[in-house]
Amino acid sequence: MRTMIASVYAMALYGFIFLPVAMLVLFSFQGTLFPIPPFNGPSLRWYEAVLNDARLTSGLMNSILVAVTTSALATVLGFLSAWGFARFHLPGSALLRGLITLPLTVSYLIIGMGLLILFNWLGLPKSLIAAGIGHVVINLPLCFAIIYSQMGDHQANVERAARDLGASEIKVLLLITAPMLWPALFASFFLSMTFSWDEFVIAFLLTRFDTTLPVEIWNLLRAGLNPKTNAVGALVFGVSVMLAIIFELVALRRRNS
Amino acid sequence: MTPGTASRIGWASVTPALLWTLAFFALPFLAMAIVSVYPKGGAGFSLANYGQFFTNPSYWRAMTNSIEVTAIVTVISVLLAYPFAWILAFVVPRRWQRLALMLAVLPFWTSYVVRSYAWLLVLAEKGVINTSLLELGAITEPLQLANTRTATVIGFVHFFVMLLTLTIYANLKQLSPNYRKAAADLGATPLQSFAHVILPLTLPGIMVGAFLTFVLAIGDYITPQILGGNNELLMPQLIMMQIGRRGDFSSASALSIILMVVVTLAYFACARWLRIERA
Numbered sequence: 001m002r003t004m005i006a007s008v009y010a011m012a013l014y015g016f017i018f019l020p021v022a023m024l025v026l027f028s029f030q031g032t033l034f035p036i037p038p039f040n041g042p043s044l045r046w047y048e049a050v051l052n053d054a055r056l057t058s059g060l061m062n063s064i065l066v067a068v069t070t071s072a073l074a075t076v077l078g079f080l081s082a083w084g085f086a087r088f089h090l091p092g093s094a095l096l097r098g099l100i101t102l103p104l105t106v107s108y109l110i111i112g113m114g115l116l117i118l119f120n121w122l123g124l125p126k127s128l129i130a131a132g133i134g135h136v137v138i139n140l141p142l143c144f145a146i147i148y149s150q151m152g153d154h155q156a157n158v159e160r161a162a163r164d165l166g167a168s169e170i171k172v173l174l175l176i177t178a179p180m181l182w183p184a185l186f187a188s189f190f191l192s193m194t195f196s197w198d199e200f201v202i203a204f205l206l207t208r209f210d211t212t213l214p215v216e217i218w219n220l221l222r223a224g225l226n227p228k229t230n231a232v233g234a235l236v237f238g239v240s241v242m243l244a245i246i247f248e249l250v251a252l253r254r255r256n257s
Numbered sequence: 258m259t260p261g262t263a264s265r266i267g268w269a270s271v272t273p274a275l276l277w278t279l280a281f282f283a284l285p286f287l288a289m290a291i292v293s294v295y296p297k298g299g300a301g302f303s304l305a306n307y308g309q310f311f312t313n314p315s316y317w318r319a320m321t322n323s324i325e326v327t328a329i330v331t332v333i334s335v336l337l338a339y340p341f342a343w344i345l346a347f348v349v350p351r352r353w354q355r356l357a358l359m360l361a362v363l364p365f366w367t368s369y370v371v372r373s374y375a376w377l378l379v380l381a382e383k384g385v386i387n388t389s390l391l392e393l394g395a396i397t398e399p400l401q402l403a404n405t406r407t408a409t410v411i412g413f414v415h416f417f418v419m420l421l422t423l424t425i426y427a428n429l430k431q432l433s434p435n436y437r438k439a440a441a442d443l444g445a446t447p448l449q450s451f452a453h454v455i456l457p458l459t460l461p462g463i464m465v466g467a468f469l470t471f472v473l474a475i476g477d478y479i480t481p482q483i484l485g486g487n488n489e490l491l492m493p494q495l496i497m498m499q500i501g502r503r504g505d506f507s508s509a510s511a512l513s514i515i516l517m518v519v520v521t522l523a524y525f526a527c528a529r530w531l532r533i534e535r536a
Contacts, residue, residue, distance in 0.1 A: 014360070020379055109478050111282065113289065221374060
């Protein structure tokens with residue numbers, strides 16, 4: 001009886017969780033002009049429309065570019081600072097670590113607006129670079145926190161051994177610390193990628209003509225319900241799920257090895 | 258390595274991240290604070306933008322709307338997610354748990370903008386719910402679901418049920434099974450064991466999840482804008498409106514700072530509460 005209730009409850013929640021996504025994907029194959037019942041497909045015409053839309057494809061390329069570069073930068077900055085704080089006794093360390101993680105508690109909207117005001121003052125135009133700077137701001141605390149939490153004493157001992165054997169600090173960092181921490185580095189880079197890939201408000205405020213995919217999708221929403229939006233949404237969902245599965249497989253392999 | 262070199266290397270490695278945070282987080286915040294006290298079109302320094310928040314009923318209304326919606330969302334999400342996480346952790350056979358959990362949070366990976374749009378497909382006037390209900394004869398007129406507070410709440414709950422299921426599941430799995438066994442040995446019914454043992458032990462984790470929900474929901478512009486529409490404004494919508502339609506960065510900055518103060522207050526309320534729990 002208890003298992004019965006549990007199954008019904010779980011099924012209901014799975015239903016709730018999957019209902020919008022199922023509708024999104026189903027009506028992306030709609031044959032007619034509106035993504036509303038009745039379904040009359042399947043048709044690939046809206047996927048064709050997406051691939052032939054220059055704004056969407058350039059938004060896609062921009063999103064990939066911004067996600068990869070900002071995640072790499074955030075991971076490197078996070079790694080260096082985590083290493084510095086974990087291995088050296090720096091005065092005011094707790095306060096400075098607090099400063100680095102502070103952006104985690106502030107809404108993206110506020111971070112984006114602050115940057116917009118600052119760049120206005122400095123006379124810097126809206127651009128992908130401006131949005132990229134914002135993406136590093138939101139991802140750096142995350143990378144720092146993940147990598148810092150994985151800095152253990154056993155790694156410090158190996159680093160010391162390498163130093164005793166004559167390795168320079170750069171060599172220690174690149175050949176000893178980074179490889180030992182690679183799961184944390186991978187997780188940081190990967191999570192940053194997904195956050196940047198999905199980020200809307202900062203990109204919306206800080207870019208103008210050349211913009212990222214979420215902003216282009218937002219622009220499509222002005223047309224109301226439209227199967228083309230379904231198609232591009234389903235494609236984005238597909239990419240994200242693929243990334244999630246890769247992440248899961250890598251994480252699993254790590255645990256089993 | 259001398260202590261001097263060591264500290265130089267230490268500083269060199271933390272400086273880039275610190276500079277980045279100062280230049281692109283602290284400095285913009287300072288700029289916002291300054292802009293907020295020089296109202297647009299005003300003669301000079303003035304706290305008018307902050308005063309306006311308390312005197313203009315529509316601004317005040319946006320804040321109370323935000324707090325109401327966020328509180329409703331947080332409570333509903335926790336109530337829905339807890340039993341779900343429980344089932345995933347204790348009822349689903351062990352070998353299927355990982356898959357079951359991954360499925361439960363799969364739509365979490367949909368783009369945030371797309372997820373809200375997907376709910377629009379379900380809730381719109383000619384959407385799935387209205388069409389089905391009309392065909393079943395349960396209603397004769399389509400229900401107004403999109404562009405309401407209900408739609409905003411549904412969109413938010415959808416997202417945060419997944420997030421909270423993840424955090425509560427992790428919490429439940431960390432508990433040693435011995436607690437439940439001990440409670441049962443001492444004669445507790447499953448319900449008693451839950452109410453007096455498991456729930457108190459998982460409460461700190463729930464509070465962290467609830468706080469996260471509160472912070473993320475109250476600062477979000479996308480969900481209320483797409484699903485709630487402009488019938489009833491929440492704070493982030495009001496802030497964006499100041500920037501977009503009116504180009505009034507001064508007022509937008511003041512409202513943002515007020516929103517941050519509310520989030521900080523919520524943080525302190527939660528932090529103190531949590532510490533008492535742990536003692």
